[in-house]
Amino acid sequence: MPGHLIRKPDPCIYSQFLLMQLNQPVTWDNPDVRILSGGVEQYTYDLTADTEYTVEITVHNSSRDKPADGTAVSIRWIEFGAGSQTRHAIADRVANVPIWPGTAIVTVPWRTPATPGHYCIEVELAHPNDGNPTNNLGWNNTQVHAAQSPVDRSIRIFNRYPRDCPPVDEGGGPYLDYRRAIYGWGALGAIGALLYAHVGHEGGMGHSYAVSVLAFYAIAAAAGLVFYRLHNERLRPRAAVARAATGGHADCHRVEVTVDSYEFDDATGKDFHPDTVFAGRTVVWPAHVDPPSFIFQPGEAFRDVTFHTDAPDDPGPPGHFNINVRQGGEPSGGVTLTITRGG
Structure with a gap:
């Protein structure tokens, strides 16, 4: 049975990245992540270096039909700031999450780094049959300061692309072009073969009916691949001109x-x-x-x-x-x- 027709579990966590993609406001004080010491919740980034705390994660399941048993929960710490790319593992756990509105609580010990500083907790979920993987990543990234008006605090922003921007394939990329050619152009070729046979030309190609349909399908799919290849070659110079017009700075660095x-x-x-x-x-x-x-x-x-x-x-x-x-x-x-x- 096709996967999209089967009801699936949906393990999830408060995910700032998904909410920002949906143009919703977010807080980086993640409601599903708590730092405890002796059972008492701590301000996440008013912690002591080289000290053991307990990280408590609340895992949800938005599915009302399927429990999310066997959900992998990866907990990591990264350097405080926005966009940091270096992860350090804290622990990996497995959670059995009941159907909505049930939750599962995962706790792991964490000894803070010996070097004083501020660190971010990152939680990522994974399930082999996840119905919606986009809500599986959450951060807890906060600081507390006493007011001394005016307040000035430095925030470090890491470059996600310190080298060149990742390549962007014009026209949708080779995978999408392949699907368009196979499922679009090829299907049109097969339909053309059916119409050709319908008007009484079953033997027009000198082959059986089935072979004629397959031949039309293959010819049309090949023509589609050639078309997209030539089309994308025309688009690339235009993209280069557009980048030059902005001073050579690609959008990914803004x-x-x-x-x-x-x-x-x-x-x-x-x-x-x-x-x-x-x-x-x-x-x-x-x-x-x-x-x-x-x-x-x-x-x-x-x-x-x-x-x-x-x-x-x-x-x-x-x-x-x-x-x-x-x-x-x-x-x-x-x-x-x-x-x-x-x-």
């Missing part, structure tokens, strides 16, 4: 940084409403990142930007700020800063 104060407010069942859960929120105090956008230079591994806010001096609740980073228009990562106030 970085854009935004700031908001969105806080995730989960709800289940009838209480869940997207307009409420994902309601955007502007910054609680005047805040910005300098620079808000830039272009990585060739070979540049990372760049530090500065977050600035004018926190009120009087006592009051803390302020939460999400710094969201896109590189080449794609989500690259982010940081949630919590600025506490006296009182």
